[in-house]
Each structure stands twice: as C-alpha cells, then as structure tokens.
Amino acid sequence: MKDLQFTRHRRLRNSVNMRALVRETHLHPEDFIYPIFIVEGEQKRNAVKSMPGVDQISLDYLNDEIQELVDLGIKSAMVFGVPAEKDAVGSQAYHDHGIVQKGIRQIKENFPDFVVIADTCLCQYTDHGHCGVIEDGKILNDPSLDLLARTAVSQAKAGADIIAPSNMMDGFVAAIRHGLDEGGFEDVPVMSYAVKYASAFYGPFRDAAHSSPQFGDRKTYQMDPANRLEALREAESDVEEGADFLIVKPALSYLDIMRDVKNTFNLPVVAYNVSGEYSMIKAAAQNGWVNEKEIVLEKLISMKRAGADLIVTYHAKDAARWLSDK
Numbered sequence: 230m231k232d233l234q235f236t237r238h239r240r241l242r243n244s245v246n247m248r249a250l251v252r253e254t255h256l257h258p259e260d261f262i263y264p265i266f267i268v269e270g271e272q273k274r275n276a277v278k279s280m281p282g283v284d285q286i287s288l289d290y291l292n293d294e295i296q297e298l299v300d301l302g303i304k305s306a307m308v309f310g311v312p313a314e315k316d317a318v319g320s321q322a323y324h325d326h327g328i329v330q331k332g333i334r335q336i337k338e339n340f341p342d343f344v345v346i347a348d349t350c351l352c353q354y355t356d357h358g359h360c361g362v363i364e365d366g367k368i369l370n371d372p373s374l375d376l377l378a379r380t381a382v383s384q385a386k387a388g389a390d391i392i393a394p395s396n397m398m399d400g401f402v403a404a405i406r407h408g409l410d411e412g413g414f415e416d417v418p419v420m421s422y423a424v425k426y427a428s429a430f431y432g433p434f435r436d437a438a439h440s441s442p443q444f445g446d447r448k449t450y451q452m453d454p455a456n457r458l459e460a461l462r463e464a465e466s467d468v469e470e471g472a473d474f475l476i477v478k479p480a481l482s483y484l485d486i487m488r489d490v491k492n493t494f495n496l497p498v499v500a501y502n503v504s505g506e507y508s509m510i511k512a513a514a515q516n517g518w519v520n521e522k523e524i525v526l527e528k529l530i531s532m533k534r535a536g537a538d539l540i541v542t543y544h545a546k547d548a549a550r551w552l553s554d555k
C-alpha cells in the first residue's frame with residue numbers, strides 16, 4: 230500500500246474538537262422563527278392532534294409562550310389567527326380588533342423587543358378557505374390584493390414588525406408594500422412567501438389553523454412542485470416589488486430551490502419547515518423509529534447548508550433546548 234496515492238479526508242474528522250473546528254454551518258436559537266396559533270376565547274390551549282407538541286392558544290396564555298421563547302434565546306415568532314367567525318371576504322383578517330391584531334398588540338406591549346411576524350393571508354378567515362375572494366368558483370386575483378393590503382396595514386397598525394404575505398396572488402408584494410407606505414409604515418419590512426408550492430406537506434397546518442379549502446385546491450395560485458425556473462421568476466418579481474426577505478416553502482423537498490434562490494438574489498432567505506415535515510418526524514419519533522433530537526438537528530442544519538438564513542419551524546423550542554445542552 231506504500232506507493233498508493235490518495236487523500237486522507239478522515240484527518241479532519243478525527244475528534245469532536247477537530248470536527249468542530251472545520252464545521253462549515255452552525256445553528257443558533259436566533260435562526261429560528263416559532264409559529265404560534267392564536268385562537269379566540271379564554272383559557273384555551275387546544276392540542277393540535279396532527280402536530281404533537283403544538284397547541285392553539287388563547288390570549289391569556291400568550292405572554293407565557295413568548296417568555297418561554299425569550300428564555301430559550303429565540304427572537305421571533307410568526308403569528309397566525311384562528312378566528313371564531315368566518316365570511317366570504319375574510320373580514321376578520323383586516324379587522325383592527327381581529328384575533329391576530331389583538332395578539333400582536335399584546336405581545337408588543339409586553340415584549341417590545343421581541344420580533345413579531347404576521348402571516349398575511351385570508352384562508353383562515355374565509356368561509357370557503359381560499360386565500361382570495363371568489364366569484365363563480367374562481368379565485369380572483371386583483372380584487373384580493375386590496376384585502377391583503379388592508380390586512381397587512383391592520384397588522385402593522387397593531388405593531389407587527391414584519392409582514393409575511395403567504396397568499397400567492399400575483400402582485401401581492403407590490404400591493405402590500407404600497408398599502409404599508411401609504412399608511413405610514415414604510416419601515417415595516419415584507420417577508421414574502423416568494424416561492425410557495427402547492428404541497429401536501431401543509432396538511433397538519435390546515436388542522437391547526439382551520440384553513441382547508443372547502444372546494445378544489447390551491448393549484449391555481451400555489452406552485453407546481455415540478456417547477457424550478459418558475460421559482461426564480463416568482464422570487465424575481467417579489468424582489469422587484471420590494472420584498473425584504475424571501476421565503477421558500479416547504480423546506481425539505483425544496484432544498485435545491487433554496488440554494489438557487491440564495492445564489493440568485495442577495496436578500497435573506499427563509500426556509501419554512503412546514504407542518505407535514507414536523508409531523509412525520511414526530512410520528513416516527515413517538516414510535517421509536519428515529520432519534521428525534523439527531524434527526525431534527527440534522528434537517529435544520531441541512532436547510533442552513535442549502536442557503537437559509539432563517540428557519541420557520543415548529544421544532545424551534547426543542548431545537549433551542551438541544552443546542553444549549555451541548
């Protein structure tokens with residue numbers, strides 16, 4: 230074997246500390262954005278059956294929830310409202326005293342430095358469960374923009390630090406940016422769900438947010454999982470319309486897209502590690518089929534390696550705890 234020429238890669242893997250020295254990617258609690266479902270009513274902590282460990286919580290539990298995140302070193306949450314009433318035009322989405330506006334106001338009063346990101350969509354608030362207004366069974370684009378802009382402004386008025394529109398209507402970033410600027414919120418950034426696929430991985434979320442479409446699907450507005458160039462076109466128009474962050478969603482099956490987006494645009498990229506990705510791991514872990522801690526930290530680091538600067542994840546609290554254990 231003496232004359233054999235080859236490279237000794239294992240030299241850099243020899244010990245725990247050697248591996249730490251050459252590690253290229255790192256996870257920190259401040260990478261995580263924790264999704265919170267705020268439900269109307271009192272003393273409610275409704276377990277979401279398809280997402281073990283995730284609850285819908287009412288306003289009276291919200292301060293404890295944020296305190297827990299702060300103690301874990303997490304700097305930010307994305308808030309979703311679960312309203313008591315729905316109608317055809319989702320009017321609770323842009324009501325100044327809607328459930329999410331109340332939640333945002335309460336968090337900012339008690340935790341002024343905590344970064345509150347508002348998901349801006351209509352599907353939790355419409356009785357048909359679609360992300361826009363409907364006529365003759367069609368989801369209308371332009372009439373929906375006005376309502377989305379109103380929703381964003383009411384969230385900013387309540388104190389939201391970042392507006393995150395997830396509806397996938399064309400022109401939503403332009404409409405929301407315009408609405409925010411007109412309303413005096415030119416300093417509030419837009420974290421656009423720029424690349425959002427029509428994905429079966431959202432199933433458990435729709436349980437949590439009560440936002441399933443009552444007819445049809447979202448394939449006329451969310452993207453076809455088979456497409457890659459289309460993702461770049463979607464992201465490009467959002468950048469031109471004034472987006473400050475670009476979300477790629479879901480995360481795990483779309484790491485190639487995340488890398489493309491990271492390489493093409495010079496904005497922070499956000500991975501949305503969605504509900505189905507969470508629940509699959511939870512279910513396997515509860516059966517003892519995988520090591521939850523190791524598998525979660527591995528998948529989160531893979532998102533950062535693929536180019537994500539931030540990760541929206543239901544695993545945030547566990548991951549932050551595991552990171553501080555080390």
Ligand code: PBG
Pocket residue numbers: 348350352360395396430431432433434435440502503504505
């Ligand atoms: C609302 C919205 C959805 C998610 C985030 N915002 C659901 C959807 O588009 O159907 C999914 C999040 C998840 O699955 O964790 N439009």
